[in-house]
Amino acid sequence: MPLPPHEIEAWVFDLDNTLYPAGSNLFAQIAERMSEYIMRLLGVDAEAALAERKRLFQAYGTTMRGLMTEHAIDPHSFLAHVHDIDLTVIEPAPALDAALDGLSGRKLVFTNGSVRHAERVLERLGIARHFEVLFDIAAAEFQPKPHPSGYQKLIDLHAVVPARAAMVEDMARNLEPAAALGMLTLWVRSPLDWQREGADEPYVHYQTDDLTGWLETHGRGSGAAPDRGGPASRPG
Structure with a gap:
């Protein structure tokens, strides 16, 4: 033990x-930023970006890992983009x-x-x-x-x-x-x-x-x- x-x-x-606390809902901002990144990267609309984000998360453990594997993105630029959020909700x-x-x-x-x-x-x-x-x-x-x-x-x-x-x-x-x-x-x-x-x-x-x-x-x-x-x- x-x-x-x-x-x-x-x-x-x-x-x-x-x-x-999860109730701060900070991840909602991060998720929105991830969808924006995917929309620009793949040239898709918000609905398609959301579906792709969920697929990559399920397949690879994180959306970023999926984008690295399938689209060879720069992980540092991805992280900088998705974490550019408002922390005053915490x-x-x-x-x-x-x-x-x-x-x-x-x-x-x-x-x-x-x-x-x-x-x-x-x-x-x-x-x-x-x-x-x-x-x-x-x-x-x-x-x-x-x-x-x-x-x-x-x-x-x-x-x-x-x-x-x-x-x-x-x-x-x-x-x-x-x-x-x-x-x-x-x-x-x-x-x-x-x-x-x-x-x-x-x-x-x-x-x-x-x-x-x-x-x-x-x-x-x-x-x-x-x-x-x-x-x-x-x-x-």
Whole structure:
């Protein structure tokens, strides 16, 4: 079994819809920017661009990976375009900032987005100071989660010991490679079906609707392991 949360030495957090609430609907802006990119690239209308975006996501794990494979796009220009969005829809998160302050161990971000996007989001939330590593899709050589190679590169480059690490994600299926490596996993629950895939699998060790509250309760060095409540505890 993985270590209890209060003994974790490295916390690996996803970014979007994990460190800020999915209700911010930031992805709607990103999705619109992706569709605009596809419309210009392929010379199609908005409806066709949406269908293509969904097809590429299903086939390749991310729209960008699909566009790289099928159309040889420059991933850096794509990321710059799709992340040129309004972040004021995200509220600063002082409670999360405090919870991270009380969380022992290193903190890292592992995102399918770009470093620049992560920097902007973390600054908006007011929590950038906590993270020593921003590991993005470029660092993963453009292999998106849940491809196992990115997880291994993160571990190798940043001396993460999987058996003493935890991964926090809003997409349940992205936790499978982390658990296979020996990491504790926490799924930040989502109402979206495509993010729930794998949520009932044994590689999801914990679940929560409230990341801040969960970290406050489980992540401090209390010296007492929490009750797992079976294969996945379900606070909230």
